[in-house]
Amino acid sequence: MKTEKYQFRGVGSPLREFPTDGSLKRQYLSKVLHLYFEEGMGYRSISEIIPVSFASIGYWIRTFAKEYKSKTEIMEAISNLDKSSREESKKAKDNANTSSSKDTDFLEAELASLKEELKYQRLRADAYDEMINVAEEQFNIKIRKKVGVKQ
Numbered sequence: 001m002k003t004e005k006y007q008f009r010g011v012g013s014p015l016r017e018f019p020t021d022g023s024l025k026r027q028y029l030s031k032v033l034h035l036y037f038e039e040g041m042g043y044r045s046i047s048e049i050i051p052v053s054f055a056s057i058g059y060w061i062r063t064f065a066k067e068y069k070s071k072t073e074i075m076e077a078i079s080n081l082d083k084s085s086r087e088e089s090k091k092a093k094d095n096a097n098t099s100s101s102k103d104t105d106f107l108e109a110e111l112a113s114l115k116e117e118l119k120y121q122r123l124r125a126d127a128y129d130e131m132i133n134v135a136e137e138q139f140n141i142k143i144r145k146k147v148g149v150k151q
Helices: 023-038 043-049 054-067 071-139
Strands: 003-007 015-019
Touching (some): 054 071
Antiparallel strands (some): 003 015
């Protein structure tokens, strides 16, 4: 999913990532329509609840209202949209579970390889320490720097 970082609501707010592929509309459209048509809230009030600009909310509502003429058609469409969004969310959760198991397997394999790498690097560091100890004993030269001495 393609995302972009946007600053949301004011100067001091952190940058948040929002998808740019239309998934926000799929995710929030039924909630926006419910709040507008059934609760009677305005665009700005809805935009304070849902992380979408009031201009986008207005556009969604206008385009949706153009498709349906009467209030009963709008209410039926909203209920159908709610049902379809619930079904999509169930499918998405199922897909997430299968992909998460693949991700888990990949991450476990990566963790094992990183542990092996760490083990090798620790062994290497111990070998270098021992090499310095042997050199200091054989040649009677201090190789390690003394801590706290000004140069």
